[in-house]
Amino acid sequence: MTEFVLPSPAIASVAVAGSPGRFAVRRIFCVGRNYAAHARELGNDERDPPFFFTKPADAVVDSGATIPYPPLTANLHHEIELVAAIGRPGFRIGREQALDHVWGYGVGIDLTLRELPDAATMAAGPWEWAMAVDRSAPCGPLVPAQKSGHPQKGRIWLAVNGQVRQDADLAELIWPISDIVSICSEAVELEPGDLIFTGTPAGVGAVRAGDTMTGGVDGIGTIEITIGQPK
Template sequence: MTEFVIPPVEQASVAVAGSNARFPIRRVFCVGRNYAAHAREMGKDPDREPPFFFTKPADAVVPAQGTVPYPPLTDNLHHEIEMVVAIGKGGTDIAVERALEHVWGYGVGVDLTRRDLQDVAKSMSRPWDWSKAFDAAGPCGPLQPVGAVGHPAQGRIWLEVNGEVRQQGDLNEMIWPVADVIAYISQSVALAPGDLIFTGTPAGVGKLQPGDAVRGGVAGLGEFAFTVGARRG
C-alpha cells in the first residue's frame, strides 16, 4: 500500500443519472468559441480559427444544484452553458470516424468565467488560468450514458437567469462537432477514461450577480438549477 506524506485528496467525480455510481474525473478540457455567433460576440472570426482548448482542474467541477459560490477577485462573472462529453476509452491520434466510440456519456455544464480577469490576461498576452480555473468554475449536472441518450448532434441548448432566457442555440450550430473535438485533442495529448470535455457555448453569455437563479439544459440530456452565492467578505 502506498504511503503518502499528506492525505491524498478525494477523487473528483460527477453524478450519473439514475444511479448511485459516479463518474471519476481525470482532466477537464474546454473548447473555446465553438459556436459561430459566440465567436462573433467575442470579436473573433469563426471562419478562420481552428479549434483551441483550455483546461479546468478536475475538482472545479461541482454539482449544478443548490448554491454555487461567487468567486473572489471579480466583478464580472459570466455564464457559458455547454454540453459536456465524458470519455470512457482513451487513445491518441483518434480518427474522426472512430471518435464517438470513446464517449461514455453526455451531460450539461456551465463554464463560469471571471471575464474581467480574462480581458486583462488577453490584453497582456498572459494565460487565462485565473479566469477559468477557479474553485467551482464548472457546475455540471448528472451524466447520461450513451446507451440511454445516443450521441446528440442536434437539440436545444439554453440558459436562463431569473427566468429570462440569456443563451439559446442548437447543438448542430457547433463549428467543430464532438467527433472532431475528440480527434483534435487526441493529437496533442493522450485522452484517457475520466476526461471531460466542455464543448463550447452559444451566444448570449452574460453577467451573473449574487442571488441570481440560474437554470439551463440540453434537449434530451436534462436540466439543472442553482443559485449564485454571496460574495466573500
C-alpha cells in the same frame, strides 16, 4: 501500499443519471468559441480552429449547488455547454472512431471571470486565473451514450432567474463532438474520466450573488446553480 505525508484529496466526480454510481473526473478540457454567433459576439472569426483550455478536476460541482461568488472579479459570466465524458483511452483518434471514446453526455456551465481573460490576452499572459477558478465547472448528471445516443442537434439553453439568455441548437456547433474529441487527442492522450466542455452559444452574460441559473440540452438533461455571497 503507498503512504502519503498528507491525507489524499477526495476524488472529484459527477453524478450519473438514474444511478447511485458516480463518474470519477480525471481532467477537464474546455473548447473556446465553438458556436459561430458566440465567436462573432467576441469579435473573433468563426473559421478559426478550436482552441482548448483546462480546469482542475475538482472544479466540478453538482447541479443544485450554491457557489460563492468568486474573488478577483465583478463580472462573472455564465456559459452553458454540452459536456462529453470520455470512457476509453485514445491518442490521435480519427474522427470516424472519436464517438466510440465517449462514455456519455451532461449539461455543464463554464463560469468565467470575464475581465481577466481580456486583460491576460492583452498582456500575452495565461488565462488560468480567469478560467480555472474554484467551482467553475458545474455539471449535471451524465447520461450514458448508449441511452442518449450521440447528440448532433437539439436545443441548448440557459436562463437566469427565469429569463432566457442563451438559446441555440447543437447543430450550430462549428466543430461537432467527433471533431472536438479527435482534435483534443492530437495534443493529449485522452483517458477515461476526462470531461470535454464543448463550447457555448451566444448570449453569455454576467450573474450576481443571489442569481439562479437553470439550463439544459434536449435529450440530455438540465442543471440548476445558484450564485451565493462571496466568502
